[in-house]
Amino acid sequence: MSNVDGADAPYWSGLAEGRLLLPRCTACETWIWPAVSRCGHCGSDAIHWIERAPNGRIFSWTRTWHRFGLTEHLDLPFVSIVATVDDCGIRLLGRLDDPDQVDPVIGEPISGRIGATRAGERDIPTILWSRS
Numbered sequence: 001m002s003n004v005d006g007a008d009a010p011y012w013s014g015l016a017e018g019r020l021l022l023p024r025c026t027a028c029e030t031w032i033w034p035a036v037s038r039c040g041h042c043g044s045d046a047i048h049w050i051e052r053a054p055n056g057r058i059f060s061w062t063r064t065w066h067r068f069g070l071t072e073h074l075d076l077p078f079v080s081i082v083a084t085v086d087d088c089g090i091r092l093l094g095r096l097d098d099p100d101q102v103d104p105v106i107g108e109p110i111s112g113r114i115g116a117t118r119a120g121e122r123d124i125p126t127i128l129w130s131r132s
C-alpha cells in the first residue's frame with residue numbers, strides 16, 4: 001500500500017468509500033497508472049479522478065499456498081488477480097473470491113466489489129474480484 005499522501009491517495013480514499021476512482025489526463029485523455037502528478041504522455045498536470053465500474057478481464061493470476069508476512073488473516077490458498085479494467089486499460093491487483101478453487105482463465109471477464117484485507121492490525125481496502 002502506498003503512502004496516503006502520494007499521488008495515488010484518491011485511489012485509496014475512493015476504495016475506502018467503496019468507489020473505484022482512476023486517474024485520467026484532462027489534456028490528452030490518457031489513463032494514467034500508476035498514479036503520478038504529471039501526465040507521462042503530454043506533460044500536463046491536469047489530472048482528474050474518474051469513477052469506473054470495477055469490471056474487467058483477468059490479465060494474470062497467482063494462487064498462493066504458503067503464508068508470508070501480513071497474510072495471517074487470509075485463508076489459504078488465496079488467489080491474487082491482476083485485472084485489466086474495462087475501457088481504460090489500467091491493470092489493478094486484487095483478490096479473487098475463490099470458493100470453488102477453479103483455476104482462473106486469462107481473459108476471463110470478472111467484476112469487482114470493494115472489500116478489505118486484514119493485514120497486521122490494519123484493514124486495507126481491496127478489490128475482491130468475482131467471476132462475472
Ligand SMILES: [Zn+2]
Nearest residue numbers: 025028039042
Ligand atoms: Zn496527457
